[in-house]
Amino acid sequence: EDGVEDMTQLEDLQETTVLANLKTRFERNLIYTYIGSILVSVNPYRMFAIYGPEQVQQYSGRALGENPPHLFAIANLAFAKMLDAKQNQCVIISGESGSGKTEATKLILRCLAAMNQRRDVMQQIKILEATPLLEAFGNAKTVRNDNSSRFGKFVEIFLEGGVICGAITSQYLLEKSRIVFQAKNERNYHIFYELLAGLPAQLRQAFSLQEAETYYYLNQGGNCEIAGKSDADDFRRLLAAMEVLGFTSEDQDSIFRILASILHLGNVYFEKHETDAQEVASVVSAREIQAVAELLQVSPEGLQKAITFKVTETIREKIFTPLTVESAVDARDAIAKVLYALLFGWLITRVNALVSPKQDTLSIAILDIYGFEDLSFNSFEQLCINYANENLQYLFNKIVFQEEQEEYIREQMDWREIAFADNQPCINLISLKPYGILRILDGQCCFPQATDHTFLQKCHYHHGANPLYSKPKMPLPEFTIKHYAGKVTYQVHKFLDKNHDQVRQDVLDLFVHSRTRVVAHLFSSHAAQTAPPRLGKSSSITRLYKAHTVAAKFQQSLLDLVEKMERCNPLFVRCLKPNHKKEPGLFEPDVMMAQLRYSGVLETVRIRKEGFPVRLPFQVFIDRYRCLVALKLNVPADGDMCVSLLSRLCTVTPDMYRVGISKLFLKEHLHQLLESMRERVQNRA
Incomplete structure (x- = not known):
């Protein structure tokens, strides 16, 4: 039952x-x-x-x-x-x-x-x-x-x-x-709500923090609470974990400052001005800028410039180009995302150093x-997530179906092959050189004039006839992939921006000089890994610097992961x-x-x-069953008689022992073996 x-x-x-x-x-x-x-x-x-x-x-x-x-x-x-x-x-x-x-x-x-x-x-x-x-x-x-x-x-x-x-x-x-956008009925990362619910009143005041509903980066989903979850209790649990893991009060203060600054950054709003027939963004209120600058110990003027101007650096000078409101919002969000991502990476590195x-x-x-x-809206992140799942499903298929059945064939077993869905074509569609979807995206990121639209058109051109790929019936900015788990439609809005994921040099310079030790360390480490080489005044050759894209790094890390698991x-x-x-x-x-x-x-x-669930190498089987039989007959396990009889029996169908031992075989032959040995023991006596 x-x-x-x-x-x-x-x-x-x-x-x-x-x-x-x-x-x-x-x-x-x-x-x-x-x-x-x-x-x-x-x-x-x-x-x-x-x-x-x-x-x-x-x-x-x-x-x-x-x-x-x-x-x-x-x-x-x-x-x-x-x-x-x-x-x-x-x-x-x-x-x-x-x-x-x-x-x-x-x-x-x-x-x-x-x-x-x-x-x-x-x-x-x-x-x-x-x-x-x-x-x-x-x-x-x-x-x-x-x-x-x-x-x-x-x-x-x-x-x-x-x-x-x-x-x-x-x-x-x-x-x-997720730092800057949440869909309806979703939340940002738990830590933000836990911080606001559990931080003592004195620190809340010091960081100028209010209720979760007042922050744009937290209220887009519509409900800031989860039924059955106490954010305040979880924050106290987090503080206890930080104590055990050796995060000092200075570390904790820096972490909370970064989190609070991200919330204030989300509430920086812009208004549009027309200057020389050109749209220019300006900050509505400098209060949030001031709060972020104080929390992160950076220049408020430098921060405001970083989110309202684009800086182009030549050998002789820096050129400041004013941003539109849309571009200013993107610049603001980019800073929030890099702050959180660097903090998250630092936390993992700290924990690993402690417990490795x-x-x-x-x-x-x-x-x-x-x-x-x-x-309801699938973007670049969902494509990467589903690509990772395609690789996991492939690994599962390979181990459970393909390798298992190949072994039966090698061992010449009597076996009727079981068909399974091979999802390699879908993996190829997404990542195979030179025209997999992620490869096309990386290629487009190398061209300054490329847009999400040009990326989409290239995908349609190269994959329009692929049965796993569908173009929209109406001229919409999207494409559909038939995954192993079903069809998913991806909206290409901001695919290129998300794949670029670069931190501007002026932003790096601003935060590297932060007077908060943790913030300066985060950006110094990041700058060392990603910053392009500076051009000397005497340099006459311009070297192209190609940063790693998110897609390229993710594909490489996924390959490394699969290799680890296969070992x-x-x-x-x-x-x-x-x-x-x-x-x-x-x-x-x-x-x-x-x-x-x-x-x-x-x-x-x-x-x-x-299939055959038991896997024993030939010699291991002989050794184990020699001992088993010897124990049954109360004779020495290494006796010549045992070796001779078992070896003779095993040479009849050795493949069966290498791959698996069927119950039927044991039932028929083990009893016969025991009887033979019993007779030999009696005769020898």
Whole structure:
């Protein structure tokens, strides 16, 4: 009545039976189900009391399948495999936005820490305390999820002698546009609301802060609160985490100053003036400019110039060109985004420096990356997010289907190939040289006259005939891609600006000279990495400086990530969401069926059901079963007789032992082997 714990045991392999099994278990609050060693997790949109110390104890040291399906069983499996095979492990958590990936990541971290509390407890506490810190700065409410990770996270937990000794977090593509814009019913990053709700009155006054609703960067979504979330309590939790992680009072003051300055910056408004038949932007009120300048300890005049003028630097002079209102808003938003992005990167670097291991050891990595997204307005960020998900789906297909079946063919097994959806053509459409969509975007960013429109026309020209690409029927600034998870339409507005993502030299110069140590450090480090080489007065040759684009950096980091994961033994957790309303107890069959189809769950069940789950090298099999038989007969394990009989038996069909051992084979032959050995023992006696 609780359904089947492992769906490879389903007799009737149809979509409806897989769906019915998940529904049956969900209605009994059983949110975990296996497909062999793959865990399927259905988000209940509430927390069950199944993650305490007694559950950690229950699953620790136990083989998969000894206990009911659980996330802790996967954590324990990764731990056991790492120790047994002396190989790095990677838990790849995938699913749509809102399917529970972030919670799964936190629970696995807690389980690994609870399993290994024999020494250096303080180091483990620091690793765990990094979670609320990164969550506050990297997560936000979206229409799909109240606590959505708006950056990709790859956490490597290092273990020495089976005990946690360090961790390193790598981050991918923070969603910077959220700093300056939120869609209806969405919020900016949690930290802003937590700061305003929890900061003591004295500091609020010192930073000239008011209610969240008064800030343009926070109120665009319409509701600044999340039901069931106390921003004030979470801020106190954040302060405690910062104390544990060694952030001094000066560090905390600098962090809060940067956050407050971003809020004030969003309230800088402009008005339009006509000068010599040209539109010029001027700041409506200098009060916000003054507040930002005081908080960041920079020149107010320099700040105002940075958001109302464009500076062109020649060998002899600087030329100041006034900006239009639209360009001034873009300049203001660009400063806000770079301030937050540099702060976020600095936080991760600080945490890594504190908890990174002192020497190379084996590790268990956890990947928690943004889920597939199809919003009412899909921009450059959604294209990158969905491209990352295409790569994860490809990796899943490659390991679960392609490599598995290739091994059966190599071993000459009797095998009927199972077809699966190959999404390589979609990855090629987005990123293949020279005319993948992101490659075209990078090419357009090299031309000063290029616009979002010229980028779109090039995409239409090169991909108009591609079955995975669609042009709009009306002349709209958008294109549609048919992803593995469905069609998504992307609006190309500001694609080029978001891909450029450069900080102007005059802005860098302004903040490098900040009297706030952290601010000066952030921009000095950034300037060292990205600033173009200065031209000397005697230089007669102009050197073109080509900065890395966001798309190019993201593609490279994604390639590095996939390479890292391929060097590990992968374990998969497939997160599914039962409804789009974030409601507990509601199971919508259509929503679930769509996810089962595009994620390849049905094909996964079939290949795990019909395939060979046990993998033993030939010699390992001989050694293990020699010992088993010897124990049964109470004779020495290394006796000539055992070796001779087992070797003779194994040479009949050695391929079966290399790939997998069927129950039928054991039933027929192991009994026969035991009888033969018993006779030999009696004869020898």
